[in-house]
Amino acid sequence: xxxxxxxxxxxxxxxxxxxxxxxxxxxxxxxxxxxxxxxxxxxxxxxxxxxxxxxxxxxxxxxxxxxxxxxxxxxxxxxxxxxxxxxxxxxxxxxxxxxxxxxxxxxxxxxxxxxxxxxxxxxxxxxxxxxxxxxxxxxxxxxxxxxxxxxxxxxxxxxxxxxxxxxxxxxxxxxxxxxxxxxxxxxxxxxxxxxxxxxxxxxxxxxxxxxxxxxxxxxxxxxxxxxxxxxxxxxxxxxxxxxxxxxxxxxxxxxxxxxxxxxxxxxxxxx
Numbered sequence: 001x002x003x004x005x006x007x008x009x010x011x012x013x014x015x016x017x018x019x020x021x022x023x024x025x026x027x028x029x030x031x032x033x034x035x036x037x038x039x040x041x042x043x044x045x046x047x048x049x050x051x052x053x054x055x056x057x058x059x060x061x062x063x064x065x066x067x068x069x070x071x072x073x074x075x076x077x078x079x080x081x082x083x084x085x086x087x088x089x090x091x092x093x094x095x096x097x098x099x100x101x102x103x104x105x106x107x108x109x110x111x112x113x114x115x116x117x118x119x120x121x122x123x124x125x126x127x128x129x130x131x132x133x134x135x136x137x138x139x140x141x142x143x144x145x146x147x148x149x150x151x152x153x154x155x156x157x158x159x160x161x162x163x164x165x166x167x168x169x170x171x172x173x174x175x176x177x178x179x180x181x182x183x184x185x186x187x188x189x190x191x192x193x194x195x196x197x198x199x200x201x202x203x204x205x206x207x208x209x210x211x212x213x214x215x216x217x218x219x220x221x222x223x224x225x226x227x228x229x230x231x232x233x234x235x236x237x238x239x240x241x242x243x244x245x246x247x248x249x250x251x252x253x254x255x256x257x258x259x260x261x262x263x264x265x266x267x268x269x270x271x
């Protein structure tokens with residue numbers, strides 16, 4: 001991003017904090033009320049400056065040959081338990097990890113969150129990955145026992161290599177645990193765009209029935225394995241239905257711009 005000199009019309013990103021950062025800087029236009037009406041308000045910008053398009057949920061991916069389901073943590077705070085040293089895989093540089101840090105911080109405070117991160121760093125020191133794709137692949141290959149990812153990485157790997165090559169499984173944290181977080185992908189129109197009307201039309205398409213059905217389509221090259229959240233469209237892939245999720249009820253506003261989470265990750269030496 002180049003502030004007011006960004007040569008683009010729409011900012012579409014996988015997590016809400018970057019959008020919140022842009023709206024704090026006054027770089028986004030208001031989204032058409034008709035477009036916002038196509039998605040649940042809790043997944044949109046609290047100020048109406050961007051619209052939620054799709055969602056993912058944080059889960060545990062594990063290899064049953066290395067760790068059984070009943071040996072897994074039920075709370076994200078248990079990732080700091082020394083018994084998981086060498087068994088935990090982490091990808092702290094992923095933007096998906098920042099909302100979890102924010103959730104932990106809001107629940108337990110900054111001091112406890114930093115201490116938790118330092119222990120997570122120690123437990124995952126031998127399996128610190130650059131991205132979630134590598135993390136889920138290595139868990140599946142038996143290189144590490146388990147890790148925390150967004151669910152769609154596992155389903156994408158399954159689609160890529162086939163069900164017969166999948167040696168890993170998914171598990172959820174306990175209902176409402178700070179690690180059980182819904183991440184929202186959204187889009188906003190840049191205030192300095194020279195094509196405001198066309199950009200607004202694109203946002204409207206993203207959350208329309210047609211646009212959201214592309215996100216929720218099972219099979220084919222277009223399948224994203226994300227959850228559509230606009231126009232009442234539900235996913236047809238074999239994932240846990242979105243309305244059955246029991247995440248931590250942290251709001252978009254509470255997730256904020258992610259700056260505090262990034263600062264804590266840096267203090268812990270994870271970024």
